[in-house]
Amino acid sequence: MNRLFCVIPCYNEEEVLHETASRLEAKIKSLVAAGKIAEDSRILFVNDGSRDKTWSIISELHEKSELFQGINLSKNMGHQNALLAGLMTAKDLCDAAISLDADLQDDINAIDEMVEKYLNGADVVYGVRSKRATDTFFKKFTAESFYKLMNGLGANTVYNHADYRLMSRRALQALSEFGEVNLFLRGIVPMVGFNSDVVYYERAERFAGESKYPLRKMLSFAMEGITSLSTKPIKMITGLGVSIFLVSIIVLIYSLVRHFTGHTIPGWTTTVLSVWAIGGLIMISLGVIGEYIGKIYLETKNRPRFIIRDYIGDEEDVEIANYTYKR
Numbered sequence: 019m020n021r022l023f024c025v026i027p028c029y030n031e032e033e034v035l036h037e038t039a040s041r042l043e044a045k046i047k048s049l050v051a052a053g054k055i056a057e058d059s060r061i062l063f064v065n066d067g068s069r070d071k072t073w074s075i076i077s078e079l080h081e082k083s084e085l086f087q088g089i090n091l092s093k094n095m096g097h098q099n100a101l102l103a104g105l106m107t108a109k110d111l112c113d114a115a116i117s118l119d120a121d122l123q124d125d126i127n128a129i130d131e132m133v134e135k136y137l138n139g140a141d142v143v144y145g146v147r148s149k150r151a152t153d154t155f156f157k158k159f160t161a162e163s164f165y166k167l168m169n170g171l172g173a174n175t176v177y178n179h180a181d182y183r184l185m186s187r188r189a190l191q192a193l194s195e196f197g198e199v200n201l202f203l204r205g206i207v208p209m210v211g212f213n214s215d216v217v218y219y220e221r222a223e224r225f226a227g228e229s230k231y232p233l234r235k236m237l238s239f240a241m242e243g244i245t246s247l248s249t250k251p252i253k254m255i256t257g258l259g260v261s262i263f264l265v266s267i268i269v270l271i272y273s274l275v276r277h278f279t280g281h282t283i284p285g286w287t288t289t290v291l292s293v294w295a296i297g298g299l300i301m302i303s304l305g306v307i308g309e310y311i312g313k314i315y316l317e318t319k320n321r322p323r324f325i326i327r328d329y330i331g332d333e334e335d336v337e338i339a340n341y342t343y344k345r
């Protein structure tokens with residue numbers, strides 16, 4: 019029988035946790051009753067260094083029912099790392115894991131279809147938003163331009179897919195081979211390969227609390243995605259350099275002709291303009307290169323991507339996980 023894990027990263031989610039837990043509990047129970055998943059399927063919350071009561075709520079849930087498990091990270095490590103911590107724990111415990119947000123924006127009714135597709139042989143099932151009716155215009159616009167930009171730059175992502183997806187055990191094992199510190203899961207998962215499928219759902223409003231992704235975080239997330247997956251910006255710099263070089267040859271010929279035909283050019287405007295223009299270009303280029311060097315720097319350090327403080331769950335699961343963590 020297939021043991022399913024639902025992995026949910028939580029950062030200051032005390033307002034939504036009870037509701038999320040009870041809705042997911044009902045969903046898991048109905049799937050178990052329908053004989054689709056094993057009875058010992060679990061819901062695994064990852065507390066990403068929350069400053070509110072999130073962890074005590076998770077512990078409480080676990081006390082009440084072994085259906086709920088919890089991982090407590092040593093500090094806030096960010097959404098992607100928290101998610102990875104959960105998935106990497108689940109990979110040795112389950113047959114398939116579904117990742118979703120704590121805020122119930124991802125319609126949990128899509129889980130049935132995801133499981134169905136997994137049972138039909140898909141190793142990765144992407145949850146794709148069919149509509150963004152409830153998002154603000156700003157969120158919709160920024161998110162959609164981001165997907166277009168990413169794909170334009172050659173980083174393969176599934177359009178309108180966030181981190182709501184099912185992965186089979188072997189897909190998770192394969193994911194664990196990707197050791198990057200600069201983590202952008204929705205760009206890495208397609209590289210894992212295997213059979214994939216898609217499930218459409220409507221994205222709902224945040225159930226309670228507010229988005230943990232303000233504009234500042236969204237921009238840095240976008241930058242992260244581009245620079246950790248694509249080297250196109252570097253190629254673009256090369257292209258730019260070549261074109262500027264070609265233009266400068268034309269300018270050189272032009273000024274030589276002017277010189278030999280006896281027209282002295284005052285030249286102040288062109289000099290000042292080119293100093294500014296080229297100075298600016300150099301600075302932009304250095305900035306982009308700096309981004310990559312920063313990435314290399316972080317990767318070579320080989321730091322852990324997440325650090326787990328506690329893991330509460332079934333005894334055997336904790337035993338297996340402790341072994342995995344030490345590896």
Ligand code: UDP
Pocket residue numbers: 026027028029030031066094095096097098100118119120121123228229230231
């Ligand atoms: N999250 C996290 N660590 C963080 C920020 C967010 O674990 O540093 C979790 C958060 O609790 C939620 C999920 O990541 O379950 C997605 O965050 P959010 O819903 O705020 O993002 P949005 O849906 O607005 O893009």
Ligand code: MG
Pocket residue numbers: 119121123224229
């Ligand atoms: Mg959300």
